[in-house]
Every structure is written in structure tokens, then in C-alpha cells.
Amino acid sequence: MLNRIKKGAERLGVLDGVPLSGNGEPANGQAEAPQGLRALLARDIGLFRFLVLSAQLALVLAVIYQFRIEETSGLLQITGVIFGGFVVHTWLAPRFRLPFFVLLSMIAIEAVFGAMNALWLIGLGLGLIGLCHLPIAFRARVTLVVAVGAGLAAMQAGWFVTSWSGIILPILGSMFMFRLIIYLYDIRHEKTPASLWERLAYFFLLPNVCFPLFPVVDYQLFRRTYYNDDASAIYQKGVLWIFRGVTHLLLYRLIYYYVVPTPSEVQGLGEVLVYIVSSYLLYLRVSGLFHMIIGILCLFGFNLPETHHLYFFASGFNDVWRRLNIYWKDFMVKIFYYPVLMRARRWGMTPARVLATAVVFLATWLLHSYQWFWLQGAFPLTAVDGLYWGLLGALVIANTLYVASQLKKPAEEPAWTWRGAWIHALKVVGMFVVMSVLWSFWSSHSIGEWASTVATASSSGVGAYALLIAGLTLLVGLGVLIQYAAHRGWSLTVEGEPGSPSFARPALYTLGAASLLLALSMPQTQEQLGARGAGIVASIQEVRLNQRDQDRMTRGYYEGLLDGDNSYTSELWWAVQAQRPRDWKPLYETDAVRSGDGVFDYELIPSYDGIQKQAPFRTNAWGMRDQAYDREKPPGAFRIALLGASIEMGAGVEGHETYEALLEARLNEELAGAPSVQAPRTDTSYQRYEILNFAVGAYSVIQNGAMMDEKVLSFDPDLVFYAVGSTETQRLLMQITNLVRQERPIRYPALQAIIAQSGVTAEMESAEIRRRVAPYAEDIIQWGFNKVAATSLQHGIDPVLLYVPNLDEIGGLDRTWEAKLIQFAETAGFTVLNLEGAYDGHDKASIQLAPWDWHLGVQGHQLVADRLYEALRAQDILPHAQAPSDPSNPVSTGATR
Amino acid sequence: MTMKSTSTAQAEAIKETVRDFLTEFITPKEVQGLSDTAPLITGGVLDSITLVELVAALEDRYGVTIHSHEMSVEYFDSLNDIAAMVQSKMDNPS
Numbered sequence: 005m006l007n008r009i010k011k012g013a014e015r016l017g018v019l020d021g022v023p024l025s026g027n028g029e030p031a032n033g034q035a036e037a038p039q040g041l042r043a044l045l046a047r048d049i050g051l052f053r054f055l056v057l058s059a060q061l062a063l064v065l066a067v068i069y070q071f072r073i074e075e076t077s078g079l080l081q082i083t084g085v086i087f088g089g090f091v092v093h094t095w096l097a098p099r100f101r102l103p104f105f106v107l108l109s110m111i112a113i114e115a116v117f118g119a120m121n122a123l124w125l126i127g128l129g130l131g132l133i134g135l136c137h138l139p140i141a142f143r144a145r146v147t148l149v150v151a152v153g154a155g156l157a158a159m160q161a162g163w164f165v166t167s168w169s170g171i172i173l174p175i176l177g178s179m180f181m182f183r184l185i186i187y188l189y190d191i192r193h194e195k196t197p198a199s200l201w202e203r204l205a206y207f208f209l210l211p212n213v214c215f216p217l218f219p220v221v222d223y224q225l226f227r228r229t230y231y232n233d234d235a236s237a238i239y240q241k242g243v244l245w246i247f248r249g250v251t252h253l254l255l256y257r258l259i260y261y262y263v264v265p266t267p268s269e270v271q272g273l274g275e276v277l278v279y280i281v282s283s284y285l286l287y288l289r290v291s292g293l294f295h296m297i298i299g300i301l302c303l304f305g306f307n308l309p310e311t312h313h314l315y316f317f318a319s320g321f322n323d324v325w326r327r328l329n330i331y332w333k334d335f336m337v338k339i340f341y342y343p344v345l346m347r348a349r350r351w352g353m354t355p356a357r358v359l360a361t362a363v364v365f366l367a368t369w370l371l372h373s374y375q376w377f378w379l380q381g382a383f384p385l386t387a388v389d390g391l392y393w394g395l396l397g398a399l400v401i402a403n404t405l406y407v408a409s410q411l412k413k414p415a416e417e418p419a420w421t422w423r424g425a426w427i428h429a430l431k432v433v434g435m436f437v438v439m440s441v442l443w444s445f446w447s448s449h450s451i452g453e454w455a456s457t458v459a460t461a462s463s464s465g466v467g468a469y470a471l472l473i474a475g476l477t478l479l480v481g482l483g484v485l486i487q488y489a490a491h492r493g494w495s496l497t498v499e500g501e502p503g504s505p506s507f508a509r510p511a512l513y514t515l516g517a518a519s520l521l522l523a524l525s526m527p528q529t530q531e532q533l534g535a536r537g538a539g540i541v542a543s544i545q546e547v548r549l550n551q552r553d554q555d556r557m558t559r560g561y562y563e564g565l566l567d568g569d570n571s572y573t574s575e576l577w578w579a580v581q582a583q584r585p586r587d588w589k590p591l592y593e594t595d596a597v598r599s600g601d602g603v604f605d606y607e608l609i610p611s612y613d614g615i616q617k618q619a620p621f622r623t624n625a626w627g628m629r630d631q632a633y634d635r636e637k638p639p640g641a642f643r644i645a646l647l648g649a650s651i652e653m654g655a656g657v658e659g660h661e662t663y664e665a666l667l668e669a670r671l672n673e674e675l676a677g678a679p680s681v682q683a684p685r686t687d688t689s690y691q692r693y694e695i696l697n698f699a700v701g702a703y704s705v706i707q708n709g710a711m712m713d714e715k716v717l718s719f720d721p722d723l724v725f726y727a728v729g730s731t732e733t734q735r736l737l738m739q740i741t742n743l744v745r746q747e748r749p750i751r752y753p754a755l756q757a758i759i760a761q762s763g764v765t766a767e768m769e770s771a772e773i774r775r776r777v778a779p780y781a782e783d784i785i786q787w788g789f790n791k792v793a794a795t796s797l798q799h800g801i802d803p804v805l806l807y808v809p810n811l812d813e814i815g816g817l818d819r820t821w822e823a824k825l826i827q828f829a830e831t832a833g834f835t836v837l838n839l840e841g842a843y844d845g846h847d848k849a850s851i852q853l854a855p856w857d858w859h860l861g862v863q864g865h866q867l868v869a870d871r872l873y874e875a876l877r878a879q880d881i882l883p884h885a886q887a888p889s890d891p892s893n894p895v896s897t898g899a900t901r
Numbered sequence: 902m903t904m905k906s907t908s909t910a911q912a913e914a915i916k917e918t919v920r921d922f923l924t925e926f927i928t929p930k931e932v933q934g935l936s937d938t939a940p941l942i943t944g945g946v947l948d949s950i951t952l953v954e955l956v957a958a959l960e961d962r963y964g965v966t967i968h969s970h971e972m973s974v975e976y977f978d979s980l981n982d983i984a985a986m987v988q989s990k991m992d993n994p995s
Contacts, residue, residue, distance in 0.1 A: 193970045224975060309943070326948070337949050342969035345953060353953075408950055 049236040054094060056511050057236070060243045061087055061303070063518040064250065070525035071545050073253055074293070076855075078116045078214035085112050089210070090303045094239070098231075102201035105304045109208040116213050117171060125172040128156070129207055132180055133187075142192055149184065160381055177378025178216040179207055182335065182371075183223070189339060190223045198227060211300045216379050219294045219311045219331040222338070229307040236507060242302025244498065244510045245295045245310075247518055252292030254521075257544040259285045266552045267771045268737065268778040270457050273464035273472060279457060283444035284316075284436075290329070291315070319431040321396070321403040324439060336364045357408060358401055365397025388454075392446040420491045422484070429483030433476055452769035460775065584856035588617055591650065591701035596621055602749055603710050605742045608700055617656035617857070626715075629653045630664070630697040637720045640691035642676075642883060645698055645716045645801075647708040647792065648727035649735060651808060651860055652699030656853040661862050666869035668695040675882065690883060696721065704736040705788020706743070706755065712795040723881075724796045724803045726789075726834070728825055730810040733781045737774045740764075740784070744773050752791070758783050782824065789832035797833060804881060805834035808868060811848050811858055835881065842871035911991070912984040915963070919983055922958050926951050937980045942973075952977060959983070965990040 049057070065083045073079060089108040096104055114122040135148050158164065160173045183206065198206075206226050212218050231238065264282045265275055294311040301308055311331050318324040325333055345360035369389055377383040448454035498513040523529045525545060530538035591597060592606050596614055600607035610627040614620075624632045637643050646652055646664050654662030660669075671693035696719055698711055708726060716724065740759065743750060747766045750756050762776040777784075789805070796803035807826060822840070829836050843851055843864070851864035860868065876882050916937065923932050927946060941947045947955065955977070956967045965987055976986040 189970070195975075224973060228974065322950075338973070341949060342953075342972050346956075346969040346972075349953075349957070353957075357950075404950065 049094065049239065053236045053507065056515075057094075057239050057243060058087075058091060060511060060514045060518065061090060061246075063515060063522060064243060064247045067247075067250055067518050067521045067525070070522060071250070071254060072547055073250055074214065074296075075547050077216075081115055082112045082210075082214060085115060086210070086300060086303070090239075093304055094235075101305060102199070102205050105210065106201055106204045106208055108304075109205075109210040109213070112210055112213045113175075113208075117175075121168050121172050124168045125176055126208070128172075128176055129179060132184060133203060133207060136184070136188055136191060146188060149188065153184075157377070160378060162381065174216050174379050175213060178218050179209070179212050181375060181378045182220045183207060185339060186220070186223050186335065202227060202230075209297075209301060210304070211297045215293055215297050217290065217293060219297060219329070220335040221308065221331060222334055225308065225334075226306065229309070231305045231307065233307050235305065238302050238305060238307045240507055240510055241307070242299045244514055245299030245302065247299075247514050249292045249294070249296030249299060250521075251517075252288045252295060254544055256286060256288040256292060258540075259288070260550050261543055261548075262540070264550055264552050267453065267457050268774045270775065271460055271463070273461040273468040276458055276461040277472065280440045280444040283447045284440040286447075287315075287328075287443065294329070294331075316436055317432050318435050318439070319428060320435060321399045322407060324435065325400055332368070336368060340364050340367050353408070354405065357404055361401045361404055362397060365393050365400070368397075369393035388446060388448060388451060391451065392442060396442060420488075425484045425487040425491075426480065428487065429480045432483055433479045437476070449771075450769070453771035456769045456772035456775065584854075585618070588854075588857065591616065591653075591655070596623070602714075602751060603706050603739075603743060605739065605746065605748065606700075617853070619656055619658050622659055628697050629659065629662075629699070631659070633694060633696055633719075635719060637694075638692065642690040642693050642723075643719065643721045644693070644695045644723045644725055645719060645721035646695055646725045646727065647703075647711055647716070648699035648725075648806075648808075649703050649729075649731075650699075650701035651729065652697065652727045653701050654697075654865065655701055655859045656857060657860070657862050657865055661865055662697070663860075663865040663869040663872065664695050664697045664699075666866060667872055668693060670869065670873055671695075671882070693882075695725075699727070702735050702738065704739040705732065705785050705791075706736065706739055706750075709752070709755075709788040709791035712792050717795070717799060721801055724792065724801050725806050726792050726803065726829075727806040727808050728829075729808045730821055732785060732825060733778075733821075736781055736784060737777055740777050741770045741773045744768075745770070752787075755784065755787055758787065782828070785825070786828045786831070789828050789834065793829075793832040793834050802881075803832075803834045805829040805836045806872065807836065807838045807840065809840050809842060811843070811852050811860070811864070835879070837872065837875045837879065837881070839868060839871045839875060842867045908988065912988055915959075915984040915987050916980040918959070918962055919955065919980055922955055935980065937984075939980070940978050941980070941983075942978045947977060955983075959987055963987055963991060965994070 065087055067073075068083060069080060085108060089104075093101055093104055093108070110122065110126055113125055117125065132149065132152065135152060136145055138145050138148065156173060156176070159166065160177065187203075187206070206221070206223055209218075209221065259282055263278060264286065265279050267279075270276055270279050291312040298308050298311055309330070311329060313327045313330065315324065315327040318327050341360045341364050344363045345356045348356035348359050372389070372393075373383050373385055444458075445451075445454050448457070498510045524541050530541050533541060594614070594616060596609060596612050596616060597606040598609050599605070608623050608627045608629060610623055610625050612621070612623040614622075621629065624630050626633070626635070652662070652664060654664070659665060676690055676692050698708075698716060700707070703711070705728075712724070742748075744759070744764050745766050745768075750759065758780050759777065762780050764773045764776050768776075793803040805826075807822060809822070822838075826836050826838060846863070846867065849855070851861060851867065853859040853861040853864070920932050920935065923935070923946065931946075935941075935946075939946075942952070952972055956972060959965065960967060967986075967990070971986065976982055
């Protein structure tokens, strides 16, 4: 009882603003209120430690800034708030610290969302907390909270929309969706009432504003651990964990950019292994985020424990459950496991354990979808999710029953034995492999896609399997050595021994390692690393999608794969998904298309008038996204046919804003018709230029090859522009998958033969078809180029290939593919206009259609139009357009020919 | 014997029960080293499986009822916490 009284006093101490240490004594043995700043600093952490901590924090935040860590989440916007907040908070008298923390959280909300949205978010949050404390029966309060939650859910589902709902509901959801459950559970049994500031601080946690994916912080734990240790140790732990989070996130980027293969790249055991293991390693993103979040909270005295603990070294299913997202496990145990087990134990402990664990995993599955609903607006309940959680639950149940059956055996003295070390290492490696397999399954889009990807391992020979076994054995051996080192007292930890954390060791480590990373981020240092090293370091300083997610993004727009895609492990994907409006649909999902014949899975409906990606979208009588043209070429007109895909079609921009329309207007203004003031023309052979836009979103070389015969020739063009880009292969694989699965007739024998060689059938999964066709992609592209060029030349039409760079090529990615496409085009007989450099001097964000859509926006089209115009003039491709005498001003001399 | 000494003896008996219980899960040496304030849950000695077993043992031994919301660090993180909680229930059966 005395202890309880002491604990109560401890809480009251916190309420009164006098943080006490864990043993009930005032922190650092100082009982009296501070007398001025010097007294405060001397009493709390001391000036020296304050300066060391501030220096570490400044360095770590600089690393975050230099490496653009969580840039898309808004973290960079609040680094100043975090640093300034820490400095002021540390100097404040303890009784002002909680109110200051709440104020700081609200400032951060305002900084990220603006004043009006912040008012809505804070107002709604206060309302929800207020409902929990209405002077009515507990059940009535819960009912009210659920009713208000249902109303907000209706808004989140898009049933009714306000100016603020789409912006703040994900964060409001993140703050309240789980914490409100815990809060209601705990306040029902609350012995020592919390202060208003404690309650507000629990919900308005500073980092939450830029981290929607947030650990489920327990209310009791949150209160219990507030300044329950030496203040400098808590702050030091905070800085260290923020930095650890940064290292996890940088490792994640390395793996995400350089290791994760695209499904079509997986062709054997080695790639399967990389695919499986990298899927699990990508979880570093979540553990990195959670370390940063808890680290930030530690800076303000919340001495919360780890959310993850060496999870790649788990030795069993229960062990994984205890190391991976520990807060989630505790939440499940508290809200579901104990209540179910205590009720069910009258049937016997074994059935009770099975039932309680099964309920936990069922709840985990459903609550993940519930979480996704609040963060993204969709409630995905997929077979993959169900199977994953079901399987993991079954394994944990089996493991729990086994562990429970061993409980009554007397514990043996733990002693080092080589045998024990081998067994433990074997368990750890085995568990890592099993978890990687399960994780890769969970991360896949469908059971079939995963199965067909993994099945490619069967194509590898015995040698590959022998190598795999040898590699795993090596890993086990390494594990044994690590255990031996630990047994001999060697430790790599920077935090000091448990119970006696060191200050100097983690401080020196953080200062040193953060300085090193900061130096690496500087161009001067990178120059010393060689081209490849510098390239790698520079690449992890930017946030971009890896090849797999670029594929998914491209495929997603045309195959409707974006909805319900619950990837927690892609920084940008997460941001992209969160912002994408619900009516932002791929072309084929809209009413602008109808089913086509032959290789045309779909085609644009003639004379369509509607909205696409929030922009007006009209087609002419021939089904072109263009103005009206007669089929017969008017006298005096120079006619160009443009083949291409969504960029050429102008996805997301208005008809007059496409680079095709802009170029046409400029050609007519400067090279045809009446003389222009800017560039007087000198020849009047052509009165008018017409560019007919035959491009359709997602069309590949197959559709564009067929388009020549079936549509273009009848319009009698003088020139064909065939626009291609770096997504050529992705579109090709996607279109072939559709053609094969729909068993559409392909009336080109050469193309039929290439596809037949791949051995694909209509019954195969999409991923399997893509994988089989991928090795033949270059052959098919060459076929398509040959088809367009040969058809053009046969009819006296000049074929010109336009290479329109993708926005992801800004900054200089691998140009191998670009060079290959150009080589294919030249082989086919095209004149090539490479528009590389069109975006020079512009950042991607200003050119891209939207953060969640990689197509060109209005400015991007203008840049391409300008670059194309210059290239046409420079290469003397158009009639009357002469190469300029002044390259810096290509139109200054006018056009003569 | 005074009320205070009875209470202290009872508390010691409860701690001894818990120590006996723990010998089944951790080594006798570790049990001997456990102070009355040593962290059991936050220190990793008790987990969700062993805590349930301990609750069952305490209920059987002292005839008290422990609720699921009480299976937390607040009541089970040290021998002192456990003794205080069980004693409180014995003193105020409800």
C-alpha cells in the first residue's frame, strides 16, 4: 500500500510539475523548485550536457535535412519546431513543460496544415476527448464517441466532403483511431486522475502531425514513463533513437533503390531470394519511423520504451511477435488477449489460449484495414491479408501452446555451450527466412503473383541450391561467433548496460556518426568517392520511387491497381496514395473509352466530352484527343501524325495545353500563314501545319504499329512523329498481358511468333505472363519500330522518332534504355529527335502533373513543345524550317527552305 | 502481534509465493537476486503467458479475483506491486 501511495504521490508530483525519478525521488535529487536559469540547468541536466545534447540534435536534424528524410511527410517543416522546442522545453520550469509540449504540437499542426485546418483538427480532437468525459454513463459516452467516429468515417469514405476533411482526417484518424480505444479502456479503471495537460499531450503528440503511421502508444505507459528517469538520460536516448531511425531509413533507401527487384526481373533462385529477403528488409522503414517518433517524444521527457527490438534476430514466432512493433503487441494483449483469455479460461487454459490468440490475430487483420481506412480512405480486405494473418496466427498459437507446455519444467542454469549457440543461430536464421517468405507473400498483390514469382526458383540448377545452403550455413556460423563474442563480454551497444545507461558513449557515437553522414552528404566529399560511390550517396539523398514502384505506378494507372494497395514500406508511395483524389482514374476505367478491335483493347470514343483527371477531355469525330480535322488533307497543309501514349494524349491537361497542340500553334504562328513579327517566314508553300494526335493512354508499340495501317494512313500525313519514353517496356508488358489473357487476335505473324516463343497462355497470372514476355520485350519493340517506320516509308511518309524523357530521368538516371530505344529506332529507319534536356533548370515538382501522377503538367508540356520546336528547326526536319545560325536563339533567323 | 506486523508478514508471504512461482521460469540464482522492487514485466521476467499463470496461482492461493484490466505493469511490475495488490484485494474483498 505504501508503494501505491508513493506511486500516487509520484503522479501528483508530475501533475504539480515536479518530475520524479523512477525510485520516487525527485529527479537528480533536487526537491526544491528552480531558482533561476542556472539553478534549473544545474538541477536538471547541467549546462554541459545541455550543450552536448543540443549539438547532437542539431547534427542529427542537419542529417535529416541533407538526406531529405521523410520529406514527403512534412518532417523537414517541423525540424525547427523540434529543435527550438527542445531548447526551450529543457529550460522551462517543470510545471510548464506539459502545457508547452501541447502548445508545440499545436504549432506544428498549424505549420503543416495552415491555420484553418489546424483549428478544425484541434477542435475535433478536443471534442472527441470531451465526449469521453461527459457526466453520463460510461456506455453512453462510448456510444457517443462511436457515433461521432461513424460520422467522421462517412466523411473519410467520401460520402460527404468538406474543404478540410480530406486534409486533416488522416491525421485526426492517426491521432485518435487507436489511442481513443486505449484511453476509454484506461479511464474506466483510472485510479489517479490525470491532469488536463497529460490528457491533451497524449493525443496531440508532436511528431504525429507528419507521421500518420504512428506507434500505438499506451495511455498508462505514457503517463508512467514521463520523466521516470534522469532527464539527461531520457534526452540522450531520444537523440540516439532519432539517429537510429535515420540510419534505418537510409538503409531502407539503399535496399529500396538498389536491391528490390521488379517481379519481371525475378527469373531464378538467386532473384527469388533477393525478392523475398528484400521484402522483409523494407520493414526498416517502419522501424526507422517509429524510432524517430519515440526519440522525438523522449526529447520532451516521455521516456517511452523501444517499439522494435532487433526483430531480424527473433528465434521463434512468439519472439517475432514480441520484437516487431512491440506497442501493437501490447495493445492487442491489453484490449483483446487478456479480456478474452480471462473469460474463456473456465473452459481450460489451452482452449482459452487458442481462442484469445485467434481473436488477437483476427483483430490485427481487421484493425490493419481499419487503420488503412483512416489513413488512405479505403478498407482493403484482401485474400492475401487474410491468409497472411491467419497463417501467422496459427503459427503463433502453435508456438504459444508449445511454450506453455514447457512452463512447468524447472529452469536450468543458462550456460554457454557451442551446441546451444548453434541451435539458437539455426533458429534465428530459420526464423528470418520464414518471416521473409511470409512478408514477401503479404507484400505481393495476389497469391498467384507471389506463387508465380517464387516458382521461378525451380528453374535453377542444383548448384544454385547448394550455394544457398552454403550461404545459410555461413550465416548460422556467423551467428554462433556473435554469440561467442557476447559470451566473452564483447558488446557493440552504444547505449551502455541496461540499468546504467552511459551519457558519454552514445553522445560520442551520435556526434561522430552524424558528422560522418553529414560530410557524406556534401558534394565535395562525394567527389572523393568515385563516380559510382558518389552516385549511390547522392541517390539516397533524394526521395523517389524505385523501379518496382514506378512499374506499379504506371501499371496502376492503367490496371486500377492503386486502390487498396496497402504498402507501408514505400515512403513516396505512401505520400502518393494519401494525396491522390478518389476520382483520379486511369483512362481505361473511365467512360472516355470503349472496347476496340484486334490489338486495341480499348480506344477513345469519338466526339466524347467529359472530365479526365479533373481536366476537360474532348475527342474529335475520329476519336482523337484533338481538335476537328477533315479526313482529307486540305490543300497547302503539311500534316503530321503523332503516335504515342498518355503524355502525348495529354493526360490531366486541357486539349490546348498538350505539347502537340502547343507545337502546332507555334508552327502555324511562326512558319505558316501570315508573317509573324517575332519570326517572319520567308516561304509560303505551306499555309498550315496540322498535327493529328493519334496517341491514346497506355498504348504500346503493338497498338501504335497497328495504328499506322488501321487509322493513320487514311489521313495522308506527310510526317509521322512516334513519341516514345522510358515507360515503353512497362506499357508493352501490360498490353501483352491484356492481349494474352483476353485471347485477342494478333494478326501480325512476326509478333505472334515472338509471343509464342515466350510460352504464355491465357490461363497464366498477369505476373507470370509479364515475367515470361520480359526477355522478348526488346524484340517486340524492334518489331513495332520496324512496323511504323516501314509502313511510313512505303507510303512516302518521313518517320521521326521523338524520345520524350520521363520526369524520373531528371537528375540523370541510367541512360542505357534510352540509348537502346534510339538504336532500335535508327535501325528501323527513323530520324531521331532526342528531347533530352527539355526539363533542364526545372525541378520535377513544377513539371509533374501532380505528386501522385508522373505525367507532364502544363509547364512540362510547354517545355517539351519548346524543345521539340527547337529540335525540328535545328535538324531541318520540317519544310521551311531552316537550321538557325545562332544556336542560342534558334528561331531568330526565321525559317527558310 | 500488531496489525502492522501481520500485514508485513502477509506481504512477505505473498512475495514468497511469487518467488516460488518464478523459480519455475527463471533460474533459482536469478530468483534469489530479485529485489522487492525489481521490474518483472518491464524487465522481461514476466510475459503475457507467464503472467496469466501467475494470476491463476495467486487466485488459487489467496482466493482473490484478478481482472484483466489489472494485469498490467501498474499491479505486476514488482514483488511489492503484486503483494500490495493481492493484500488490497484480501483486505477489501468485493
